[in-house]
Amino acid sequence: MAKSDFRFNTSLRVRWMECDAQGIVYNGAYLGYLEIGQAEYYRNLGFAIYIIPQSGYFDFAVVKSTQEFKAPAKVDEIIELYVRVSHIGTSSLVLHLEIYRENSDEMLTSIETVYVGYDAKTETSRPVPDAIRQLVTHYEKTGDVLPIGQFPDLAKATELRQGRTNRSRR
Numbered sequence: 049m050a051k052s053d054f055r056f057n058t059s060l061r062v063r064w065m066e067c068d069a070q071g072i073v074y075n076g077a078y079l080g081y082l083e084i085g086q087a088e089y090y091r092n093l094g095f096a097i098y099i100i101p102q103s104g105y106f107d108f109a110v111v112k113s114t115q116e117f118k119a120p121a122k123v124d125e126i127i128e129l130y131v132r133v134s135h136i137g138t139s140s141l142v143l144h145l146e147i148y149r150e151n152s153d154e155m156l157t158s159i160e161t162v163y164v165g166y167d168a169k170t171e172t173s174r175p176v177p178d179a180i181r182q183l184v185t186h187y188e189k190t191g192d193v194l195p196i197g198q199f200p201d202l203a204k205a206t207e208l209r210q211g212r213t214n215r216s217r218r
Contacts, residue, residue: 049146051153054130055191058088059150062125071123078115078147082159085129085145093183094196095206101168105205106177109166111140116158126150133184139165139173141184177202 051057066077090097101107121127128148135142140162147157165174179199186194196203 049132049144049158051130051146051148054132054144054146055187056089056092056132057128057130058085059126059128060084062121062123062127064123067123073121073123075115075117078117078157078159079113081127081129081147081157082113082143082145082161085131086143086161088129089131089133089143093187093193095180095183095202100202100205103205105202106174106180107166107168108141108163110161111164112162114160117156118158119154119156121147121149121156127156133188136176136181136184139175141176 060081062073064071066073066080068074087097097108126149128150130146130148132144133141134144143161143163145159145161146155147159148155165176166172167174179202183194183196183199183202186192196206
């Protein structure tokens with residue numbers, strides 16, 4: 049994909065703890081970048097993926113993650129995480145993350161991850177709530193974030209974060 053295929057991005061600086069002795073990011077650290085990218089993506093939509101499971105509203109579980117390494121990221125570089133949800137099924141969604149050097153079109157890594165709605169009490173899959181489906185679908189089509197207040201159950205589930213979410217977008 050091209051950067052223009054993504055509506056959301058966020059940046060971070062590569063830390064030494066994410067690198068090997070040569071100062072190159074080691075492969076396991078990229079899943080940490082995925083975690084940061086997806087968390088910021090959902091914060092941009094108005095809810096925190098770490099709060100809504102605690103409220104009992106909804107939780108995701110990773111069932112598949114594929115990483116492709118194109119070029120190394122190195123210690124102290126600024127990298128840009130481009131994130132999008134490309135598909136929402138009944139109980140699953142597919143999230144894409146591409147990592148670029150700051151101010152560059154050189155893609156370093158791509159990650160495709162499949163998440164399934166998860167009910168921790170029954171240890172079974174569950175449908176993606178309509179509110180999340182509508183927020184994500186609208187954002188991916190238009191680039192506009194719908195007000196979380198339009199989704200009272202989701203707003204209540206994430207109200208601990210209201211007013212403290214990061215709303216920065218491309």
